[in-house]
Amino acid sequence: MxxxxxxxxxxxxxxxxxxxxxxxxxxxxxxxxxxxxxxxxxxxxxxxxxxxxxxxxxxxxxxxxxxxxxxxxxxxxxxxxxxxxxxxxxxxxxxxxxxxxxxxxxxxxxxxxxxxxxxxxxxxxxxxxxLRLYRLGTLTPPDPLPPGRGRLVGERDREHLMCWCREFAADVGETVVIDSDSWPGTRFADKRYTFWESPDGTPVSMAGMNPVVAGQIQIDPVYTPARLRGRGYAAAVTVEVSRAALAEGATAVVLFANAANATSNALYQRIGYFPVTDxxxxxxxxxxxxxxxxxxxxxxxxxxxxxTVTETHSAPLRRVEGSSGAASRRGRRG
Structure with a gap:
């Protein structure tokens, strides 16, 4: 060569x-x-x-x-x-x-x-x-789901969304400024987000999905605040956003997980994702x-x-942030 x-x-x-x-x-x-x-x-x-x-x-x-x-x-x-x-x-x-x-x-x-x-x-x-790359096979929602429902994130949620993206970035070791001025230039801005809300309407977890590229959609990021982890919210919101990706006509839905995190890897496999490669x-x-x-x-x-049920999840090639991303330091948290 x-x-x-x-x-x-x-x-x-x-x-x-x-x-x-x-x-x-x-x-x-x-x-x-x-x-x-x-x-x-x-x-x-x-x-x-x-x-x-x-x-x-x-x-x-x-x-x-x-x-x-x-x-x-x-x-x-x-x-x-x-x-x-x-x-x-x-x-x-x-x-x-x-x-x-x-x-x-x-x-x-x-x-x-x-x-x-x-x-x-x-x-x-x-x-x-x-990091382990997963692809969705047959979507299998948890039974039962945790109390609450999924909701698309809107403009009124911008401050809450930016706060959680800052927390997510800090958790995975990204150096990034996220505020109203910098938001449009970050890699987080071009995604569509879903909150999982508790029955009283309080957001308890989020997941984003990238725009369709080559017929496929990547789920990224998945984040649950530390105080709310271990209650099934990550699985619920991931199912919700995966279903939305399929409804958009994606021929493949993919995500990355920390290969060392047995809990999150098991979670994704339970809801229908299968490993592709590391x-x-x-x-x-x-x-x-x-x-x-x-x-x-x-x-x-x-x-x-x-x-680790570490519930923070991201994709490769995330480190110093300005727009599109590089690999997370510790994988995903949901």
Missing amino acids: RPDDWHLTEDVTEFLAYTGEFLRSRPVLHIMPLTVTARVRTSGATAHGTQAPVFGRLERAGEVLATFHRLPARGLGLTPLTSEQASTLAAHLAALGHSLPYVSADDHTATAFAKAWQRHTGATPTLRDR FAVYDFAHAEPEASGWLAGCVTDDRCSRV
Whole structure:
């Protein structure tokens, strides 16, 4: 595998022109790059920081084999790679002089890349998270459900919603400012939320769902305040929002859970979700911010315009927050 098999660009439209069919061929496994690229297309590259996002594709003989993406100040997100492919990419990015705060991918790919990055840069990888990707099979509501009902979150709930999103972010280790001014630029803003309310109308749990991408909907986040956990509210609100996703015509409904949290994993399986694969997130020590753009020094090809019942739940690639996200520090809480 040669380094020049990797083609880099800052243009999301160009990237998707070459990789869209590949990403849609396995939409569940590729949920993160599909979500990130959809957000960049909607919000624009400048919404994610002063530097442009960067996207890459591995292509041989006209066939796309893998992709990566990175938003400013974020880590690297990868589709599945062989160990050889991961090593070639690590060597290529290191040779261009770039640094990475973390990598997120399926477990094999993330581990292979973390080892390769250490070999090529000396940066020490530390496992931060193992997350399990689930897909909904047959939705099976708990019987009985906890007292109360589901309700769509409206504009009048904005302050309550922002408060819970702040609490959720703090629980999973995200650095994020969430207030009335910053809200539109956070990754939380483009979701549709549901509250589970107690019989007296008090919200006791929430779940969000992302917009449809490639026919599928990701449930994220799921959150229950600590004082209200262990009462079945997370299961109830997850069922409610999963049902709403199916009603929208989603061909697949997915979510991530902390792989180490036996209780939440059992909960999701009881209500009809089945595991697809595990993801891992590795932080890299001593990563310094790059002094110039991601593509500095990159030679482009002629097709590139440039070159625990813990009940908190989130998705890979959440750490420093400005708009779209990176992996949570401890998985999900509901």
